[in-house]
Amino acid sequence: MTAHSRSLDKASLRYAVPAKVRLAARSGALASATHGLARGYVQANLAILPERYAFDFLRFCLRNPKPCPIVEVTDPGDPQPRLSAPGADIRTDLPGYRIYRDGKFVEEVGSIEAHWREDSVAFLLGCSNSFDQILLRHGIAQRHTEGADGRISVYRSNIECVPAGIFHGPVAVTMRPIPSKDVVQVVELSSRFPIAHGAPVHIGDPAAIGIADLKQVEWGRYNEPGPDDVPVYWACGVTPQAVAMAAHIPEMITHSPGHMFVTDLHIDDLRTG
């Protein structure tokens, strides 16, 4: 996914308007992760399912708003997210996609025009990339953005999602090592952004939510808490994908990890309280 990205000055997209990031993805110039691009704008996880699973999946998202905050659900067959990014095309405007068949990863592609069907429904779900920008703005240290590749630590917790139809499974959580003095502020800040997974699901002991060993991440990489850090856990957008994969949907399409859809919604417009 990085072949073309060398030809693009990615730094120029940091404060770009969202449409510019989307067009860079559409042209193939941007084929890498979107973390830190179009700062201030809501980025979204993508899951595309056939319509016959969509009502079950939408109830699942509604019942589990922390892992699955709904940004927009498109009409069957309509590739345009008319509310969150009018004029955008969900088939081309992400820098990378993954195709799954019967719950198994098949291939990674740069556009999905060949896979889009009359009954395709796109779910755009909130993502913590947006929240990272809030923490940055408030000067709160984040270990995973200090590292080389910016990947966060993701685990399977023992917290069960509320099921809906064929969809059920555990809540996947991200862990951020947060400086002890900042933990209260981080809870306050994140609670105001339900669209970016909202308040943490847990603070402190990983065993309390079924994580035996923090070093053993399920996705991403391990970001070690420093001596004055507290591990803080948020519900993660990997949850709905993992749940949909476990349900063995015949064909499902998602974004490639970190290759999110950048919406026209400003994160501050979706702040509550």
Added chain:
Amino acid sequence: MTAHSRSLDKASLRYAVPAKVRLAARSGALASATHGLARGYVQANLAILPERYAFDFLRFCLRNPKPCPIVEVTDPGDPQPRLSAPGADIRTDLPGYRIYRDGKFVEEVGSIEAHWREDSVAFLLGCSNSFDQILLRHGIAQRHTEGADGRISVYRSNIECVPAGIFHGPVAVTMRPIPSKDVVQVVELSSRFPIAHGAPVHIGDPAAIGIADLKQVEWGRYNEPGPDDVPVYWACGVTPQAVAMAAHIPEMITHSPGHMFVTDLHIDDLRTG
């Protein structure tokens, strides 16, 4: 719908837990409006549709959160609202129901056990009864609760809902005459309760939202603003019903006007900000 209600001391339900109100409806002892009952708890509009319309209708509700704040959507065929009122039965626990066929009113009944099907999906949508309690708590005068029957003024505005599938139409609005000195506080308060329709859609001149004459209500009754009152308009839960009726769903069931479903959710738990 009021035959049995005389045998019940309705005042005893004002501060009752929600289950007590629901059981009174189930037994037939309560067959009248729920305004002011189980104070502090969220009351909900009910719309029951066949599953094949449910995904479209749910997208409609998501896209129009002010008129259609989603409390819960049940699984097809499951009459229990497992999240908002575990143990309740949507078929019996409202004090009155209306049956519509092809968009036309057919009959009013006290329970819908005979009408509930394998593919019935119940939508519970937020209602301003909850919000009225907030205003009451803050000592803000409301003309419609001072009157004889407590009915509010409801109009068809010229604000168009965002369509979804077969569902489209104008936003229905309630009008409350609010004392001029309280208008700012009323906006602040209501904006914190998206589950009860959130902030107003308009303040002041009815013509600006397509209402030619305030005296000509579409539903409810006219509540005349006093000399120091300002008309303030909120999106109304009649909207999704009117839109579903206009779509000529073969069979749809709703609550009877004012005969709401009382959930176990406390309004303060759903406050944002």
